[in-house]
Amino acid sequence: MNINTLYQVDYNFEVAGLATDNRQVKTGDLFVCIKGYTVDGHRFAKAAQDAGACAIVCEHIVEGVTIPQIVVEDTSVELPRLAHMIFGQPTKALQLFGLTGTNGKTTTAYILEHLLRGFEGEVGYIGTNGIRFADVFLEPKNTTPDALHLQKLFAQMVEKQVKNVAIEVSSHALELHRVDYCEFKVALFTNLTPEHLDFHPTMDDYFEAKFKLFKMLRPDGYGIINIDDPYGEKLVDRLKGKNVYTFGLQSKADFYASDVKMTAQGTTFNLRFNQHVYEVNTPLLGTFNVYNVLGAIGSAYSAGLSMEAILTQLAQLAPVDGRMELINLGQDFTVIVDYAHTPDGVEKVLEFVNDIKQTEVKVVIGCPGDRDRTKRPVIAKLSVDYADDVIFTTDDPHSEQPEDILDEMVAGIQQNNYRVIVDRRAAIQEAIEKAQKDDIILIAGRGHEKLQYWKSGNIELDDREVAKELLRQRLAAK
Known part of the structure; x- marks a missing residue:
């Protein structure tokens, strides 16, 4: 696509593609400098030029760059227009x-x-x-x-x-x-x-x-x-x-x-x-x-x-992965894995399991790090109010310490129907080992997710697979 299709400029060259990451620039690409939360793409304009970019779209002139620079008011607003055009609408x-x-x-x-x-x-x-x-x-x-x-x-x-x-x-x-x-x-x-x-x-x-x-x-x-x-x-x-x-x-x-x-x-x-x-x-x-x-x-x-x-x-619909997903290996109690992670979502799921329960509702739940902290005590209070037994555990801590998140969750709770087990696998294991006939275990917060996000690096953790493994162990031990 000719640059004049995208901009009214004095240049005349073909644009081969579009990039916002200098490491992914190919020869002839137009490089768009995006200001992110922690990184400013303008810092990488020279690297994009060295990688073969034909021009850069920027919010201000970048010193040291010799390829054409097209200055716009807001590159984040400009990017979708360029992508729409370059990929053929x-x-x-x-x-x-x-x-x-x-x-x-x-x-x-x-x-x-x-x-x-x-x-x-x-x-x-x-x-x-x-x-x-x-x-x-x-x-x-x-x-x-x-x-x-x-x-x-x-x-x-x-x-x-x-x-x-x-x-x-x-x-x-x-x-x-x-x-x-x-x-x-x-x-x-x-x-x-x-x-x-x-x-x-x-x-x-x-x-x-x-x-x-x-x-x-x-x-x-x-x-x-x-x-x-x-x-x-x-x-x-x-x-x-x-x-x-x-x-x-x-x-x-x-x-x-x-x-x-x-x-x-x-x-x-x-x-x-x-x-x-x-x-x-x-x-x-x-x-x-x-x-x-x-x-x-x-x-x-x-x-x-x-x-x-x-x-x-x-009539042909199957259940959704990680959304009120039943984990049934023939055990005499119910295990449900769900993605509920907001106060409203958690409350609605807990209302449902209470509507259908025959004996007790047991909940394994946590809150993610680097997210809205105000919902932590709210989710914890909903859990102890609706469930008979609650295990608070680690969700995705991201850059925070899981113990700090859990402390914020339980602060102010007066009920005594909960305990804290930091390791999520151990928390699920505790719930499954202690389950009685007709109980409902709700494992909430992560649903379909297969990785747990830590500052030190991600680890493989799928609540559904953990539950299945622990259920197999329990059934085999009978």
């Missing part, structure tokens, strides 16, 4: 389904990905549980990749004949311009509860970040909104005159569920829409997953999939 060939909200994005996106197989063409998914399309699977670094890698992924999807993409869109992604130059067929809102308030100053700021997704809807696009959430009501008011479907457990919703019945094996409910009633059976557990199913149904329907096709696809 791939989103014009895709239908994007963006999902945002505090909790439920991953499960709803998983269900929606499954439903979208009812359309012709390949289906893509981008989110916390990975990046999937055609025969490709990649581990994600963030819920929503940066603009450069996102547009590159979209271009690869187009090559693989992908037509529809379910993508989790985090508030960070919206604020940091990662999804700029994306037009969405569907923007779905799950809910909004306190989270990431170390990044967003207030809940209103958090909401405004989420609202940005709905400004990116195509003219024929739909907003799919959880009307039972107060912020969902606020969204509906803002979107008057636009295409909107609502969902919830109340009759005011366009898609609403009634007669919800739950067991430890799954959930059934009646879906009511357009004066019709449809029976829905799902292996997913909990009322919160009824919301997730409703949101996915509304999204697929708004894009043109018939209700009959939706129900056919739903």
